[in-house]
Amino acid sequence: MFETFEVFVGQTIELDILLNNLVAFRYHKSRRALVEGSFSQRGGIVEIFPVNFDSPVRIDFDDDKIRSIASINMKTGKSVWQHKIIILFPNKPKKESVFTQDIPLNNFVDIERGDYVVHHTHGIGRYLGIKEFEIGDTKTDHLIIEYKGGDRLFVPNHDIKLVQKYISFHKRPPRLYKLGSNEWKRVRAQIQKRLQKLAAELLHTQALRASLKGHAFSKDTDWQKQFEKGFPFKETPDQVKAVTDVKSDMESPQPMDRLLCGDVG
Numbered sequence: 607m608f609e610t611f612e613v614f615v616g617q618t619i620e621l622d623i624l625l626n627n628l629v630a631f632r633y634h635k636s637r638r639a640l641v642e643g644s645f646s647q648r649g650g651i652v653e654i655f656p657v658n659f660d661s662p663v664r665i666d667f668d669d670d671k672i673r674s675i676a677s678i679n680m681k682t683g684k685s686v687w688q689h690k691i692i693i694l695f696p697n698k699p700k701k702e703s704v705f706t707q708d709i710p711l712n713n714f715v716d717i718e719r720g721d722y723v724v725h726h727t728h729g730i731g732r733y734l735g736i737k738e739f740e741i742g743d744t745k746t747d748h749l750i751i752e753y754k755g756g757d758r759l760f761v762p763n764h765d766i767k768l769v770q771k772y773i774s775f776h777k778r779p780p781r782l783y784k785l786g787s788n789e790w791k792r793v794r795a796q797i798q799k800r801l802q803k804l805a806a807e808l809l810h811t812q813a814l815r816a817s818l819k820g821h822a823f824s825k826d827t828d829w830q831k832q833f834e835k836g837f838p839f840k841e842t843p844d845q846v847k848a849v850t851d852v853k854s855d856m857e858s859p860q861p862m863d864r865l866l867c868g869d870v871g
Contacts, residue, residue, distance in 0.1 A: 613665065614691035614808075616816050617672045624652060624665075632697040640680055643697035653678070657695045661686070690809055722772035722780055723751060728759060729783035729790030730772055757785040826853070 611627050613619075628645050629635075636644045639653040639662040646653045650667035659677075664685065666674045675692060676685035717723065723733045731751035737760065738745050749761040749769060761769060772780060783790050841849070 609696060611694040612691060612808075613672065613675065613694065614812055615672055615675055615689070616812065618670055619672065620670050621647075621650065621652070621667055628654065628694075631694060634697075654694070656692065657697050663689065663692060691805070691812070717771050724770050724772050725751060725759065725761070726768040726770075727790075728753065728785055729793070730780050731759065731782060731785075734758070752782075753785040754782040755784060759785060 611631065613624070625635075625645075625647060633643050633645050633654065636646055639646045639655040642655050642657055642659070644655050650669075652665045652667070653662050654665065655662040661677050661680055664674075664676050664678050665672055666676075675689040677687040677689065678684065679686050717733055719733060719735045721733050722730055724730050728751075731753045734750040734752050736747050737750055738747055739760070740746075747763055749766055751759045751761060751769070753759065
């Protein structure tokens, strides 16, 4: 099943829940998030290097609410780009490969000869394996992709980052593209417009939810306190904390997005 995890500015989420989700997505904790699939945590700041990102992102918490999300420079640690929302993908374990260390191996996990792949510039083709070419005094591995009509594209290792495994939710095989045609450019432009529309809809929905106010419940009454005292079992520390937290939230108005996210029982 294809799963993702969304993190956005203004989101109400406990820090421990975010960290647990990262572990479930096979991200590993380290002192600094300097490689894809890693994360670090210092107080209310979490740094994550998401899969397929060019740099880590820093998530700044204000209690249980995300205050900001920003891409950071790995050398200086300074923010270079602010995000409203990011989508995290599971981190797949890296396997042994003939590729050198400068190639993003995560792009090729589970890819076998005959699988379909997508080249950013040339579209969908079929992966045929690896071939070594001797260029001058240097031998270099190239990825071989076959396109419609039998044309083949040889992708050198420094361009392999442009290739991703083709993922489909249908059983039927994809239509291959003609190498050198403009058809893929048109399809890519359409996809980009759809993604921009989806992102705008997500931001609009979140802004609407954040602008709505919740309902403030009354404080405990005497009869409720008597009822609680008559409870025949002893609560666990976690149950006591949960009851206290819920009552604290219910006694003050909460933004509607917090209620909709299920943070208030």
